[in-house]
Amino acid sequence: MKSSARQTYVKFIAAVLVLLVAFGSSSTYAQTSSAAANGYRPPSGIELQDADRTRLLQEARAMYQLNEAQISSYDYGSYYENFKSISLKAFAVAFDPASTSAELISALQPFDSYPPYNLFSGDSNVFVDEILFEKELQLHLYTEFGSEPGQWTEANGRQWMDDIELARDKLYPLIAWDYWEPEVWPIFWEHLNTAVKFEDLRNGRSDILSQTFRYRTDVLNRLADRRLAPQQAAAFDTSVKELERLLIVSAAPEPIAAAFAQVKAAYEALPQGGNPASALAADIETARLLLDLPKGIRSGQYPASAFGTLRRAINEAQRVLEKGSTPEQFLQAQSKLAAAVADFHSKKKPGS
Incomplete structure (x- = not known):
């Protein structure tokens, strides 16, 4: 018994070394993805149906699910955050329209050696069948009792139940309380990928x-x-x-x-036309029309001081427009001009 435990421990440590090498490069595409998000690069033209993008979306979620299933496993804690981070970052790369082909391929690399079956050598595999049984039970309840009415067809539910049944048929010869078989994990990984595809067909995903x-x-x-x-x-x-x-x-x-x-x-809610400079120019012209409103102290008129304040705000916005400033400065000038226009209207003499 001690010899068996020692072998498991040695395999576990070996898996650690493999993982550190295999996943150490993940920061490269993580940084690329972050730069894409912050730099507002234009879309790369690679559509959502691209084979690499589709696979990355699917396997990122499959890794996430397998990682969550293992969180309570003995000595797994040091791997949990790493795999979670990889799956989240991979999904972000796949879901970013600006991601290039090279970035998608780079983000896929960690999945070429995943799942690392040696890492799970301390498990008896029984919990895998428990997970599948629970899914199958939920599917029966949804299909037969309408827990999610209108969300899927009975044929969809039957399709996934058949997939679960097939996976469990493959697992039965491999599962026992007292030994571990590495063949279980490729079967479970294949099932998780199928489950992801099914989830995308459900509920409008x-x-x-x-x-x-x-x-x-x-x-x-x-x-x-x-x-x-x-x-x-x-x-x-x-x-x-x-x-x-x-x-x-x-x-x-x-x-x-x-x-x-x-x-x-x-x-x-986003502005649908023009650019920030054009929008600012339009706002300036609209504000200038207000300078023709009646001036005076009677009801419905505006005091002379209100016109002076508005004119200064218009001139300031015009200077920003003429400088060819950044979109951020155009947007800020728009906000300041809008505030000046609101203040101008507040000065209107009330009716009798």
Whole structure:
């Protein structure tokens, strides 16, 4: 018994060394992804249906699920955060329309040696069948009792139950309480990848993925050619990050639908035409028309001081426009001019 435990421990340490080498380079594509997000690069033109992008989206979530299933395993704690980080960053690369082919391929590299089966040598594999049984039971309940009415067809449910049944048939000869078989993990990994595909067909997830990807592509294009300033896209970026977080953890359909509704609302709230400089120019012309309003102290008129303050605000905005400043400065000038216009209207003499 002690000899067996010692062998397991040696295999475990060997797996540690392999993992440190295999995953040490993950920071490269993580930094690339971060630069893409902060630099607002234009879309690379690689669509969501690209084979590398599709595989990366799928395997990032499969890794996340397998990692979560192992969190309570003995001595697994030191690996949990590493695999979680890899899966999250890989999903972010896949979900970024600006990611290049080289970045997608680089992000896929950690999955070429995953899952590292030696790492799980201390497990009896029994919990894998328990996970599959629980999924199968939930599917039966959803299909037979309508826990998610209208969310999937009975044929969809039957399809995934058949997949689970096939996986369990493969596992039965390999599972026992007193020994470990490495063949279990390729079977379970294959099942998790199938489960991810199925999740994308359920509850409109495929539509949510593709529609959000199109939104992001459009926003990145508009940021790159300065039709949008970063501040204008901030609320959209925040809503996309929340949806991205929910998609990778395979959350329930309700929060995903709610998060997508926020993404859609933020996208529809974005300015649809022109660029920050054009918008500022239009606001200046609109403000200038106010200078023709009646001046005086009677009801419905404006005091002379209000016109002076507004004229100074218009001239300041005009200087920003003529300097050819950055989108951020155009946006700031717009805000200041809007505040000046609001202040001007507040000075109007009330009616009798």
